[in-house]
Amino acid sequence: MELYAKLFTKAALIYLIIGAILGISMGGFPGWIEKLRFVHIHLNLLGFMTMMIASVAYHVIPRFNARPLPWPAGVKYHFFLHNIGLLGLVSTHLAGGLWKSGLLHVLFILFSLSAGAGLLIMVYNLYGALAPKNETSIPNKITGDMKVSEVLSFFPNTLPIFVENGFQTLSNPVARETFAKVISLEKACEKHNVSLNPFLEKLNNSIHSQNQTPKPPAIKTSEGQKITWGEQCNKSIMVGSLIKTYGNTKAVFEKHYGEGCFSCPGQAIETVEQTAQMHNVSLDLILTEINCVIDSALNKKN
Numbered sequence: 423m424e425l426y427a428k429l430f431t432k433a434a435l436i437y438l439i440i441g442a443i444l445g446i447s448m449g450g451f452p453g454w455i456e457k458l459r460f461v462h463i464h465l466n467l468l469g470f471m472t473m474m475i476a477s478v479a480y481h482v483i484p485r486f487n488a489r490p491l492p493w494p495a496g497v498k499y500h501f502f503l504h505n506i507g508l509l510g511l512v513s514t515h516l517a518g519g520l521w522k523s524g525l526l527h528v529l530f531i532l533f534s535l536s537a538g539a540g541l542l543i544m545v546y547n548l549y550g551a552l553a554p555k556n557e558t559s560i561p562n563k564i565t566g567d568m569k570v571s572e573v574l575s576f577f578p579n580t581l582p583i584f585v586e587n588g589f590q591t592l593s594n595p596v597a598r599e600t601f602a603k604v605i606s607l608e609k610a611c612e613k614h615n616v617s618l619n620p621f622l623e624k625l626n627n628s629i630h631s632q633n634q635t636p637k638p639p640a641i642k643t644s645e646g647q648k649i650t651w652g653e654q655c656n657k658s659i660m661v662g663s664l665i666k667t668y669g670n671t672k673a674v675f676e677k678h679y680g681e682g683c684f685s686c687p688g689q690a691i692e693t694v695e696q697t698a699q700m701h702n703v704s705l706d707l708i709l710t711e712i713n714c715v716i717d718s719a720l721n722k723k724n
């Protein structure tokens with residue numbers, strides 16, 4: 423859990439204790455209700471409740487939606503603005519700031535603005551982390567003018583066809599991130615001496631047969647397998663064991679599932695297949711990339 427998400431939980435619990443003490447005091451001395459009500463309510467609601475929600479939401483939403491906060495540094499500013507605002511609000515209210523004119527009232531308004539600004543940062547960050555991924559509509563046909571990376575992102579299952587037909591370099595994720603983004607299918611075929619039309623036919627046949635294949639079965643909960651050095655990865659390998667054996671494969675998961683993936687306690691015992699289904703990423707693509715990383719790790723050692 424990130425530092426400020428943790429600090430929010432700690433602060434929330436402290437406000438709960440103080441809020442409850444004030445509540446008990448009001449119950450014991452009803453004459454204090456008028457004076458302490460605002461402080462009790464805001465320590466409990468703006469302090470304990472809102473901060474606890476902020477803490478959990480900052481941790482969970484980016485992970486579950488596989489989208490980072492649009493302004494991660496803003497969490498720190500939120501923490502300070504919210505706490506300074508709340509403590510200032512309750513202090514100036516206790517001193518009568520809401521009803522008095524002059525400096526106290528001005529301070530009450532400034533602290534209100536501080537807390538409000540903190541809340542605005544929270545709304546901006548959480549709303550941004552909820553935004554859907556940019557998805558353009560999937561074309562129904564692969565054409566020669568499409569960029570290679572475009573074809574692979576719309577139809578990840580075509581990767582093995584590229585690799586089998588002379589584009590071995592594409593099994594390297596770096597190649598897919600770099601030159602595949604700038605070169606069209608037509609130009610790539612020209613460079614690799616592959617005839618365009620038969621290759622296009624193969625690709626299009628594969629995507630049409632892919633559309634007819636039934637959806638993968640629901641995630642099975644059977645136990646995953648462990649992997650040992652020298653072995654290739656398959657869909658039943660547990661992510662925790664894979665990363666323990668081949669540390670570099672972590673980058674593949676981070677690329678597809680987001681960087682927060684490894685702070686989820688479930689990942690260690692989930693299989694590669696389960697994680698691919700959960701994140702709606704092609705299992706073939708993930709396995710191809712993982713096995714490329716494994717191959718290069720094994721080659722380095724030999």
Ligand code: HEM
Nearest residue numbers: 441442443444445446448449455459462463466467470471
């Ligand atoms: C030991 C725990 C608590 C005690 C003894 C306590 C006691 C009290 C008392 C005596 C009042 C004043 C009632 C009145 O105006 O007549 C009050 C009001 C209030 N308390 Fe608490 N409280 C506790 C915890 C909480 C918590 C955890 C929350 C919120 C998360 C909360 C939210 C409120 C609110 C919103 C009001 C105002 C209700 C209204 O306007 O009618 N309290 N509480």
Ligand code: HEM
Nearest residue numbers: 459460463464467468471472511520533534535537538541
């Ligand atoms: C920028 C943050 C906030 C500011 C500046 C603020 C300010 C105020 C003020 C000036 C009042 C009227 C107090 C009075 O009549 O003495 C009030 C009442 C109240 N506020 Fe807030 N508030 C904030 C956030 C919140 C939040 C987040 C909650 C709940 C989640 C909340 C719950 C309440 C409640 C329940 C009352 C009514 C209290 C009563 O019945 O007397 N406030 N607030």
